[in-house]
Amino acid sequence: MIGEIPTLVFRSAAGAVLIGLLAGLISVFIIRIKLSSMGFCMSHAAFAGAALGVGLSMNPFTMALAFSLATASLIGPASDKAKIHPDLITSIAFPLNMALAFIFLTLTPGVVRFTSEVTSILWGSVLSVGFQDLVYLAVLLAASAVMVVLFWKELFAIMFSRRMAEADGINTKPFIYAILFAIGIIVTFSLKLVGGLLVFALLFNPAATALQFSYDIRKVAMVSPLIGAASCLSGLFLSFALNWPAGACIVLASTLGFALSVALSPKRRIGK
Amino acid sequence: MSAILLKDVSTTYQGEKKPAIHDINLTVETGEFLCVVGPNGAGKTTLLETICGCLKPVKGEVKVLGFNMASDGVKVRRKIGYTPQDFMVKPDEPYKALDVVLMGRFGKIGLLRGVSREDVEKALKVMEMLEIRGLAGKPVGKLSGGQQQKVMIARALAKEPEILLLDEPLSNLDYDSRTKISELLGEICRRQRITTLVVAHNPEHLLQLCQRIIVVSEGKIIADISGGELEREEAVRALIPGLKVGLR
Numbered sequence: 001m002i003g004e005i006p007t008l009v010f011r012s013a014a015g016a017v018l019i020g021l022l023a024g025l026i027s028v029f030i031i032r033i034k035l036s037s038m039g040f041c042m043s044h045a046a047f048a049g050a051a052l053g054v055g056l057s058m059n060p061f062t063m064a065l066a067f068s069l070a071t072a073s074l075i076g077p078a079s080d081k082a083k084i085h086p087d088l089i090t091s092i093a094f095p096l097n098m099a100l101a102f103i104f105l106t107l108t109p110g111v112v113r114f115t116s117e118v119t120s121i122l123w124g125s126v127l128s129v130g131f132q133d134l135v136y137l138a139v140l141l142a143a144s145a146v147m148v149v150l151f152w153k154e155l156f157a158i159m160f161s162r163r164m165a166e167a168d169g170i171n172t173k174p175f176i177y178a179i180l181f182a183i184g185i186i187v188t189f190s191l192k193l194v195g196g197l198l199v200f201a202l203l204f205n206p207a208a209t210a211l212q213f214s215y216d217i218r219k220v221a222m223v224s225p226l227i228g229a230a231s232c233l234s235g236l237f238l239s240f241a242l243n244w245p246a247g248a249c250i251v252l253a254s255t256l257g258f259a260l261s262v263a264l265s266p267k268r269r270i271g272k
Numbered sequence: 273m274s275a276i277l278l279k280d281v282s283t284t285y286q287g288e289k290k291p292a293i294h295d296i297n298l299t300v301e302t303g304e305f306l307c308v309v310g311p312n313g314a315g316k317t318t319l320l321e322t323i324c325g326c327l328k329p330v331k332g333e334v335k336v337l338g339f340n341m342a343s344d345g346v347k348v349r350r351k352i353g354y355t356p357q358d359f360m361v362k363p364d365e366p367y368k369a370l371d372v373v374l375m376g377r378f379g380k381i382g383l384l385r386g387v388s389r390e391d392v393e394k395a396l397k398v399m400e401m402l403e404i405r406g407l408a409g410k411p412v413g414k415l416s417g418g419q420q421q422k423v424m425i426a427r428a429l430a431k432e433p434e435i436l437l438l439d440e441p442l443s444n445l446d447y448d449s450r451t452k453i454s455e456l457l458g459e460i461c462r463r464q465r466i467t468t469l470v471v472a473h474n475p476e477h478l479l480q481l482c483q484r485i486i487v488v489s490e491g492k493i494i495a496d497i498s499g500g501e502l503e504r505e506e507a508v509r510a511l512i513p514g515l516k517v518g519l520r
Binding site for chain 2: 165
């Protein structure tokens with residue numbers, strides 16, 4: 001048991017860093033393309049899927065991935081076809097996902113209902129990050145970084161203004177849909193460490209923090225993943241030190257980082 | 273082949289019964305400089321956005337450079353320089369003025385190809401012409417309304433477009449800048465044979481540059497005026513009393 005502790009700490013720390021880097025990277029696109037409500041909705045879709053997985057005695061994270069990807073594939077086209085603002089669709093989908101999650105948990109046979117599996121979906125658990133997850137996260141991070149580098153020019157223009165990017169002859173739809181799918185996958189993997197109720201904080205805070213310090217979107221895109229990793233790692237160690245839930249500690253660390261960035265932001269200083 | 277061809281085009285906004293523009297027929301030849309005038313809410317911006325494919329018409333056909341905008345819009349827009357009306361960037365946006373100008377070329381550069389030194393030089397050259405090269409490294413949201421407007425014009429020109437669609441491009445500029453920019457636009461468009469449509473509520477600085485004036489009212493083209501500057505001015509004045517069309 002004692003010998004397992006360093007392995008557990010390593011696995012959790014490596015998972016925290018990888019999730020932080022991924023969430024920090026995607027948060028730049030979420031904030032700049034104003035997909036915040038989508039990220040919020042997707043995190044709860046993953047939560048509902050995981051709850052169904054527990055209810056059906058299936059792998060909750062496979063179900064979480066299926067739910068968040070299904071949400072991603074519905075929201076983008078629904079918003080484009082019906083010409084409804086994505087905020088409106090996600091505002092409707094968010095409580096629906098929460099309602100589904102609680103129905104699935106309620107329908108789960110009594111003993112299972114409040115097992116560690118359910119609480120780990122809600123609040124995250126450092127114990128749930130396995131070696132296989134680390135491999136998936138590393139592959140996902142590498143793939144995301146390659147995509148961002150390859151299509152930086154287009155993403156850069158879309159982040160400035162989707163309307164102007166379209167007017168310049170950039171087909172924005174595939175990029176927006178790809179970002180939505182990436183959000184879905186990242187949310188699902190973050191669920192293990194941070195939990196379904198808190199994961200969305202990781203989708204906004206890193207980029208919101210980085211934006212306080214720079215007028216250059218390239219620098220924001222480089223610094224935001226580092227902020228995400230630092231938040232996850234410091235939150236994780238806070239959780240070890242105080243024996244508090246990992247997800248809650250990560251959110252505390254990331255929110256504290258944002259609050260400090262606002263206080264120290266050169267963008268907010270006058271005449272200095 | 274006409275540069276722009278609209279056949280019986282009507283565009284209706286979502287949730288509206290009445291079209292914003294209806295039964296528009298318009299032919300613009302390559303290299304022509306047109307001014308679109310009319311009162312507020314006449315449909316001038318809708319007309320421009322329908323031509324560039326930002327709005328899809330509910331009826332009719334829009335052809336630009338021989339291509340149907342309904343099927344080839346994305347490809348054709350790479351050859352269209354467009355500046356929207358009142359596009360203002362918030363003060364804390366993380367983009368430099370040069371970034372915004374350079375972005376105009378992104379569609380043209382194409383997928384999986386990076387921005388070359390030549391692209392940057394072309395963007396800087398246009399900024400030089402518009403006297404904003406000194407602002408290249410400044411956050412665009414920190415610039416004044418007039419400076420931002422010049423950045424957006426530079427963005428459209430940096431693309432080296434075949435068609436230029438400008439929606440109120442001079443509205444935030446001071447009198448001297450309006451004169452300079454309108455003369456510069458006229459010179460560039462003439463030299464490079466760029467087909468240009470400029471929407472202007474008050475076209476006072478553009479009248480001497482344009483070869484035709486399209487007057488739009490209540491979603492329809494009510495006049496297509498060519499001829500000498502004085503005749504055009506008189507004709508527009510007669511159609512829309514109170515519209516500031518001349519320098520006098």
